[in-house]
Amino acid sequence: MYDGYGFSGLRAAVYRSGEASIERVIDGVENGSRRQGAEMARGTDRRTRSGRLAGDVRPAPGLLLLVVAAPAEAIAPLGAEPPGVPVAVVCLGRGEPGEAQALGSALAAARERGHRIAGEPHVLDPRDDAEERLLDLFLDLGPARVGTLDPDPESVAVEGGERKYAVVEPPARGAAALAALAAARAYQEHTGRPVYVECRRAGADPYASGEAASRYPRQSRWLTRGTDGRLSVHLLSAAGVLCWTETVPGGPDWGGPELLETPPELMPGLTVLQGSDGYVRLFGLRRATDKGAQALEVVTAAQYQSGRPLAPWQSIGNPNAREWERARQVGFPVAALDGEGTLHVFVRNVGRGISTRRQDRAGRWTGWEHLRGRRIADELAAVPGPDGGVDLVARRRDRAEAVHWHYDPASRGWAEDRTVPVRMVPGSLAAAPEAGGVRFRYADTNELCLWRPGAPAPEALGGADGGGAATGAAGAAVQGWSCTVLVRPGGDGTTAIGVHADGRPDTGTWWAPGGERSLVAPAVALDAGGRAVAAVLGTDGKPRVMRQREGAEGLDFEPWRAL
Numbered sequence: 001m002y003d004g005y006g007f008s009g010l011r012a013a014v015y016r017s018g019e020a021s022i023e024r025v026i027d028g029v030e031n032g033s034r035r036q037g038a039e040m041a042r043g044t045d046r047r048t049r050s051g052r053l054a055g056d057v058r059p060a061p062g063l064l065l066l067v068v069a070a071p072a073e074a075i076a077p078l079g080a081e082p083p084g085v086p087v088a089v090v091c092l093g094r095g096e097p098g099e100a101q102a103l104g105s106a107l108a109a110a111r112e113r114g115h116r117i118a119g120e121p122h123v124l125d126p127r128d129d130a131e132e133r134l135l136d137l138f139l140d141l142g143p144a145r146v147g148t149l150d151p152d153p154e155s156v157a158v159e160g161g162e163r164k165y166a167v168v169e170p171p172a173r174g175a176a177a178l179a180a181l182a183a184a185r186a187y188q189e190h191t192g193r194p195v196y197v198e199c200r201r202a203g204a205d206p207y208a209s210g211e212a213a214s215r216y217p218r219q220s221r222w223l224t225r226g227t228d229g230r231l232s233v234h235l236l237s238a239a240g241v242l243c244w245t246e247t248v249p250g251g252p253d254w255g256g257p258e259l260l261e262t263p264p265e266l267m268p269g270l271t272v273l274q275g276s277d278g279y280v281r282l283f284g285l286r287r288a289t290d291k292g293a294q295a296l297e298v299v300t301a302a303q304y305q306s307g308r309p310l311a312p313w314q315s316i317g318n319p320n321a322r323e324w325e326r327a328r329q330v331g332f333p334v335a336a337l338d339g340e341g342t343l344h345v346f347v348r349n350v351g352r353g354i355s356t357r358r359q360d361r362a363g364r365w366t367g368w369e370h371l372r373g374r375r376i377a378d379e380l381a382a383v384p385g386p387d388g389g390v391d392l393v394a395r396r397r398d399r400a401e402a403v404h405w406h407y408d409p410a411s412r413g414w415a416e417d418r419t420v421p422v423r424m425v426p427g428s429l430a431a432a433p434e435a436g437g438v439r440f441r442y443a444d445t446n447e448l449c450l451w452r453p454g455a456p457a458p459e460a461l462g463g464a465d466g467g468g469a470a471t472g473a474a475g476a477a478v479q480g481w482s483c484t485v486l487v488r489p490g491g492d493g494t495t496a497i498g499v500h501a502d503g504r505p506d507t508g509t510w511w512a513p514g515g516e517r518s519l520v521a522p523a524v525a526l527d528a529g530g531r532a533v534a535a536v537l538g539t540d541g542k543p544r545v546m547r548q549r550e551g552a553e554g555l556d557f558e559p560w561r562a563l
Contacts, residue, residue, distance in 0.1 A: 061086075061144070061539070061540045062085065062086055062144050062145075062538075062539035062540050062541070063086045063087070063088060063118065063141060063142060063143045063144055063145070064081065064085055064086065064087045064088070064143065064144075064145045064146075064147055065087075065088050065089075065090060065137075065138070065141055065143035065145070065146050065147070066078065066087065066088070066089045066090065066146075066147045066148070067090045067092070067134075067146060067147070067148045067176060067177075067179065067180035067183070068089070068090070068091055068092070068148065068149060068173075068176055069091070069092050069093055069095075069149065069170065069172040069173045069175065069176035070091055070092075070093050070094070070095030070096070070099055070170075070172070071089075071091050071094070071095045071099040071100045071102065071103035071121060071123075072095055072096075072099040072102055072103060073095075073149060073173065073176075074089045074091070074103055074106070074121070075102065075103060075106045075206070076200065076204070076206040076207075076208075076213070077147045077200050077210070077213075078106055078107070078110055078115075079106070079110075079206070079207070080208070080209055080210040080213065081110075081115065081210070082493045082517075083113045083114035083115060084114050084115065084116070084493075085115055085116070085539070086115070086116040086117075086118060087110065087115055087116070087117055087118065088117070088118035088119065088121075088122070088141050088143070089103070089107070089121040089122065090121070090122045090123075090124070090134070090137055091121055091122070091123045091124065092124050092172065092175075092176045092179065093123070093124070093126075093172060094123055100121070100123075103121060107121070118141065122137055134179065134183050135183055135186055135187065135190075138183050138184070138186075138187040139187065139190070139191070142191075142193070143184075143187075143195055144194075144195060144196070144539065144540055144541035145195065145196050145197070145198065145519060145541065146180055146183075146184045146195060146196070146197045146198070146238070147197075147198050147199075147200065148176060148177045148180035148181070148197065148198075148199055148200070149173045149174070149176055149177040149180075149199060149200055149202070150173065150174065150177060150199055150200060150201050150202035150215045151174050151177040151178050151181065151199060151215075151267065151287075152174065152202070152215070152296065152328040152329055173202070177199055180197065181197060181238065181267075181268065184197050184238035185238045185239050185264070187238070188237060188238045188239040189239055193541070194235075194237040194238075194239075194242060194257070194541050194542075195237060195238045195541065196235070196236075196237055196238065196268075196519060196537070196541060197238050197268040198210070198214055198216075198218070198268065199214065199215040199216060199267075199268060200213050200214065200215065201213055201214060201215040201378065202215075208426065208427075209426070209427050209467055209468075210427075211426075211427030211428070211467065211468045211469070211521075212425075212426035212427030213427075214427075215269075215332075215378075216267060216268055216269025216285070216332050217269060217271075217332055217378070217379070218468075218469075218519075218520045218521055219235065219236070219269075219270055219271075219272065219520045219521065219523075220430050220431075220469050220471050220520070220521040220523065221272055221273075221274075221430075221431065221471055221523060222234050222235055222270075222272050222520070222523050222535070223523035223524065223525045223533065223535045223545075224272065224274045224280050224525060225274075225278075225525050225526065225527065225528070226245075226278060226280070226305065226306030226307075227277075227278035227279075227305070227306070228249065228305065228306050229249030229250070229527075229528035230245055230246040230247075230248070230249050230306040230307065230528070231245070231246045231251070231306075231525060231527055231533060231545075232244065232245045232246075232280065232303075232306050232307065233245075233256075233523075233535060233543050233545075233563065234260075234270070234272050234280065234282065234303075235270075235520075235537060235543065236262075236266070236268060236269065236270035236284070237259075238268070239259060239262075240259050240260060240261070240262030240264075240266070241259070241260040241262045241270065241282065241310075242256070242257040242258070242259060242260070243256055243257060243258045243260050243303075243307070244256035244257050244258075244543060244563045245258075245306050245307035246306075246527075249527070249528030249529075250527050250528040250529045250531075251527060251533075251547060252547065252561065254545075254563045255307065256563065257563075258307070260303075260309065260310050261309060261310055261313075262310075262313075263286050263299065263313055265286045265287040265288065265289060266284050266285070266286050266299070267284065267285045267286065267287060267296075269284055269285065269332050270282060270283070270284050271283040271284070271332070271333055271334055271335060273335045273336070273337070275337035275341075275343075276337065277337075277341065279302055279303065279304050280302065280303040281300060281301070281302045281303075281335065281343070282300060282301050282302070282303070282310070283298065283299070283300045283333040283334070283335055283345065284298075284299055284300075284332075284333070285297070285298060285299070285330070285332060285333070286298075286299045286313075286315070288315070295318075295321075295324050295327070295328070296318060296324075296327055296328045296330060297315050297316070297317055297318045297321070298315070298316045298317065298318060298330075298333045298345065298347060299313050299314065299315050299316070300313070300314055300316060300333075300335075300345070301313040301314065316345060316357055316359075316365060317357075317368070318330055319347065319349045319355035319368040319370065320349055320350045323350075326350045327350065329350045330347050330348070330349060330350060331347045331348025331349070331378045331380070332347070332348075332378060333345055333346065333347050334346050334347075334380045334381060334382045334392075334431070335382060336382035336383055336384055336390045336391075336392075336431070336433070337384060337390075338384060338385070338388055338389055338390045338407065338409055339384065339385075339387075339388025339389070339409060340360075340361070340388065340409060341360075341361045342358050342359065342360050342361065342409075343358065343359040344356060344357075344358050344382065344390045344392075344407065345357050345358075345359075346380055346382055346392055348376055348377070348378055348380065348394070349370065351375075352375035352376060352397050353370060353371060353372060353373060353375065353376070354370070354371040354373070354376060354380075354392065354394065354405065355368050355369065355370050355371070356368070356369050356371060356392075356414075357369070369414075371405055371414050371416070373403060373405070373416045373418075374396055374397075374403050374418070375396065375397040376394040376395065376396055376397055376403060377394070377395045377396065377397045377398070377426070379394060379395040379424075379426065379427070379429045380392060380393070380394040380429070381393050381394075381429050381430055381431040381438045382431060383431050383432065383433045383436065383437065383438065384433060384436075385406060385407070385436075385453065386436060387408070387409070388409045389406055389407040389408050389409045390406070390407040391404065391405070391406050391407075391437075391453040392404070392405040392406075392407075393420070393422070393429065393438045393451075393453070394429075395424055395426065395429055400423040400424055400425070400426075400443035401420070401422070401423060402420045402422040402423075402424060402429075402440075403416065403417075403418065403420060404416070404417040404420045404453055405417070406453065417453070420451075421451070421455075421456060421457050421458065422440065422449075422451050422458060423442060423443040423444060424440035424441060424442070424443055425440070425441035425442070425443050425446060425467070427467070427468060427469070428440045428441035428448075428467065428468060428469055429469065430469035430470060430471055430521070432450060432471075432472060434472055434473060434474040434475075434484065435450055435452070435472065435474065435484065435503075435505075436452050437450050437451050437452035437453060437455075438450070438451055439451075439461070439469065439470050439471075439472070440458075440469075441464075441467070442458070442460075445464055446464045446465075446467070447460055447461070447462060447463065447464040448460075448461040448462065448463040448464075448470050448486075448488065448509075449461060450505055459505045459506055460505075461486070461498065461500070461505055461509045462498070462508075462509045462511060463486075463488055463490075463496060463498060463509070463511050465490060465491025465496075466488060466489045466490045466491045466492075466493075466496065467489060468488065468489045468521055469488070469521045470486050470487065470488035470498075470521075471486070471487055471488075471521060471522070471523055471524055472484050472485060472486040472487070472524060473485050473524045473525050473526050473532060474502050474503075475502065475526055475530065476499075476526060476530065476531070476532040476548065476555075477530055478499060478554065478555050479553065479554060481501055482501070482502045483499050483500065483501055483502055483555070484499065484500055484501075484502050484503075484505075485497065485498070485499050485524050485532040485534075485548075485555065486498035486499065486500075486509065486524070487514070487521075487522040487523065487524045487534050488521075488522065489518065489521070489522070490513060490514070492513075493517050494513060494514060494515055494516055494517050495513075495514035495515070495516050495517070495518055495522045495534065495536055496511050496512070496513060496514055497511065497512050497513075497514045497534060497555070497557070498510060498511045498512075499555045512555075514534060514536075514546070514557075515560070516536045516538060516544055516546075516560050517536070517538065517539050518536035518537050518538070519537045519538070519539060519541070520537050522534060522535065522536045523535045523536075527547065529550075531547055531548035531550065532547075532548040532555070532557075533545055533546070533547050533548070534546050534557065536560075538562070542562050542563065543562070543563045544560045544561060544562050544563065545560070545561055545563065546558055546559060546560045546561065547561075
């Protein structure tokens with residue numbers, strides 16, 4: 001397991017000054033390895049002297065801790081949370097005049113909406129030992145989630161003889177985000193309690209939903225069935241990828257969580273891909289401090305057997321690696337396997353186009369290829385095509401329309417389709433490989449839809465209440481019929497369960513409440529016995545599953561079970 005010391009220097013750099021620039025923060029990481037022994041020893045002594053041992057920490061169930069640079073920056077993420085969420089706020093600085101009052105008004109409004117606000121905002125005093133103070137706050141409050149800012153704020157080119165870039169927003173925001181990531185990791189390593197981090201994208205619409213404004217898309221297809229028939233859950237926590245696995249195929253018992261070997265610099269997002277070979281592949285973004293202060297690269301690892309360690313993480317670079325100041329703004333990777341077993345990886349590049357690389361079955365990678373076309377948002381979905389190729393769908397930048405690219409395995413080339421009959425709600429796009437298309441919410445009605453590339457129109461799935469993405473699993477037996485089971489966030493924030501005949505959503509989709517909230521998009525898969533299993537990440541940070549009841553009339557599930 002990675003020891004996590006890569007963040008020690010980062011913590012020291014950030015916590016000494018709430019005004020630290022991003023450059024100073026990341027520079028601290030490069031020197032962190034030389035201080036790691038003393039750093040960890042100092043932290044252990046401090047916790048022991050103050051009586052703050054792991055067993056003494058009393059976590060608040062489901063608490064969201066917002067860590068921001070200044071008070072006003074907590075208002076937008078606070079407004080994106082559903083009613084009832086317990087929230088606390090930590091500011092690394094006091095901000096401009098009037099910010100504290102504005103946040104106070106926002107917190108009062110949140111209380112009226114039903115939020116449980118944990119006291120007044122905590123503002124760090126620059127005269128204090130900021131490192132110790134922030135870590136102590138995590139231990140005092142015991143968050144299940146941490147919400148913070150974008151670690152990679154946008155930059156623009158600066159005119160002159162040498163190509164340079166300037167950050168267009170206060171660098172303290174990026175520093176606050178990196179501080180939050182470091183503190184969350186240290187807290188989890190100290191207590192053993194998982195904590196999940198979400199970063200709000202720089203420049204996001206202040207009224208955007210959490211799904212639409214996230215710098216790293218929320219996980220969706222995170223429940224998989226391995227080659228041995230056992231189900232596994234893969235979730236990215238602050239300290240790394242956590243994995244729960246059924247002890248025997250079909251359950252009901254699970255083992256875990258196991259903390260899989262994860263680079264300590266992995267940013268808080270994870271794409272989980274499972275192809276026809278049954279292997280689970282993970283994709284993310286890593287802050288490659290060994291390659292430069294601003295470096296951000298795409299990384300991947302594979303798990304070839306359920307419950308086993310990951311193969312070593314592998315870097316596949318960045319399409320804009322020659323200009324790290326811009327490359328840090330790269331989008332989050334998605335991937336798909338074509339009919340020949342070739343792996344295709346896609347990212348939104350800094351020019352707002354699409355860049356892709358391929359890996360053949362022998363492990364050889366092509367270089368980055370740039371698909372020229374319309375500019376896109378940070379919302380992509382890739383699925384295998386019916387002809388053995390790959391289809392990629394992306395939402396257009398600042399628009400509801402979509403773009404579609406198809407990879408032809410015969411010519412090994414890409415073709416863009418600009419006549420896509422899709423208008424989607426931001427934050428709702430999801431791959432639907434079991435259906436040969438993508439699901440999304442229609443922009444004009446919020447109704448869930450399925451679109452198969454090449455179809456003249458999407459197919460309606462109902463479920464206009466709620467928001468976010470829906471995922472599905474095909475082949476579940478329901479009263480003798482082979483059906484697709486869908487899961488999505490419902491209108492009241494709890495999970496909704498849907499079902500329609502396989503390949504025939506036009507015959508109607510029936511929805512019923514599932515009764516549990518999820519911090520990420522709920523997931524579904526079939527177990528070794530062919531039963532549908534739905535999964536959520538509960539608001540307390542614990543995964544829960546419910547399994548289709550055998551022999552029941554219609555689609556009926558056993559009670560939820562915490563893992």
